Amino acid sequence: MTNPDRRRVFISTGEVSGDLQGALLIEALHRRAGDRNLALEITALGGKRMARAGATLVGETADIGSVGIVEALPYMLPTLKIQRRAKQRLAANPPDLVIMIDNMVPNLALGKYMRAAHPQVPVLYYIAPQQWVWAFSEQDTERLVAQSDRMLAIFKAEADYYQRFGGNVTWVGHPLVDRHPAPANPVAARQQLGLARDAAVVTLLPASRRQEIRYLLPVLLQAAQIVLAKYPGVTFLMPVSNPAMQASFERGLVQYGLPGRVVMEDSQTAIAAADVAITKSGTANLEIALMDVPQVVAYRINPLSARIGYYLLKFDVPYVSPVNLVVNQPVVPEFLQWEATPEAIAAATLELLHNETARQTMRLGYAKMREAMGPPGACQRAADLILDTIV
Template identity: 50%
Template structure:
């Protein structure tokens, strides 16, 4: 590769977690390119964090995301419009390299199109869809293997799965291992937030998707109200994933009469300061685990979606939250659908707060989980693997 020639890299991702992972990767790509004397132009489907990291964002996908059949319908048209905009740009300005990050069906659509129309452009899938956990058939797996020149796996089990299905795979580890290097200590986080050392802090993480405001926030706040009645010294902290969720969350807090603080931009501080987290399922579960904070994980979709998944699609998975997926065993309690009741949340929360042996067992499980996440330097290893696929 000629040292001063600028190469165009297209990165596609969606939702809040994808925007974060994309931003971490962009910083690493720029570091590794600079080390080699290369120049990169990065264009993307992503969000504010990727834009801040230096990408030209063709469309904001950070707030477009859902889980479930009916829940996803409002996002179909916006997603297709963004895909069309990106494809039009790429037709006019072909990339030298494509990187797909999570964002299952939209990225499989974009990747398949580019594989057909620009067959000489390498495609790398970083943080592939978790087909190794939830695939109901082999179609998506076969599609990922077909369109990609390389899959960068973040879990050991994921790497084994794609290798068994004929993919070219490199296990790089989980990028949150890098991100958590900059996380504050508990004492520093409490000092930054003005939290007294003796106060019991529970972090509530209800939503990074609109549907979670509807299905998770009420049950989570009902549980919080019961906990507040039982533990008068408790204070709740809610880090916002997106500012658009502030109003519905603050209104709900007022209705339940909770002693709670809502903050933007201080997620790591709030998590590090917490004695316990009650949280949606997602990447944030790993952040909480890496900070050694016990957590209760809940997830819910609409009753109709749940019924169709169980009875028609025969959808069944062993676990949902990433800490449990790492080891494929129960490290943190998960409360799916009908089990996600205020009573069950409260029972698990009180066990973790008041039962030292329960808390110690979770912390011991976290230590074991860490070993399967790889060593520090994940993002730079991923960036090196990606740049190696660039045409010379």
């Protein structure tokens, strides 16, 4: 076999979910490139998962993320420093392709730089920001489309939205379908965690961002206290996606007198073992649904950010949880900001613990959601379309 051709790819993303999606894409790119006798040199703004998948990190962005205007302020300077480093790397070694993943504000800035400094380098957006859900400005959508030579969408509604603005968009389906091809096995998960087969288990997923430790963690722990009072004997599991949060989770269990433990680096097993998950809104909602575990979703941000969004920016969407957004139906209960009280979250959790009909109704919604996420092979389809751009 002849020596493989070599191509340079730069990937830019942020936060824990972007790191996961970036890692899944990088693994698929390397597999499909090997089939084409093509060698890839991938550099990235991302996190540890992307590094393990084969990317050389120019800057770590998995911990730099927020929701809300006030919450974003502390991350402005670190983001600017990482952007400067990325631009220096791109100037010194222009890639054959730039791939953007979500992370709208930093990636809009990077896209503007690429168009001005390296107009010959194609820019591809994979998993575009969810403007189709909560666009405050169509101008941002127009900028995203103008900066992207091609867009690969993981949601059908995402593809339809960007096509309406003239985007060159292909719907590839959602990569998590491959990661969770079948419902979880709770018996095996409990055995792995040393739990009794018939134990009552509630898994808490309160935070992957620092702001969520402050605004959401106490609310979920208080809800867990109410559940425990009404359902004695329940065990609480708290998987940690970000090791920096381990101490806060452990202190929370002790402070609120909750029986259970923190689970390190095994979040899927902790979810699989659960009768119900109480979780923040985000990508984890989709994973929990694909694992067929009933869930209650909640989210809170800084009250000032919430008021700015609600009263000044007129932020008003029917759903926030991706599970509900995929099918545009209330599959899972979601409690946002002022509605996210410990009492409301606990009541919804207890309903799922006690009511088998409610559990089965949610699972029927999960089945509809899975179908709407597209067939297996999303990462492979995305990787093939990306490689077609640079061969």
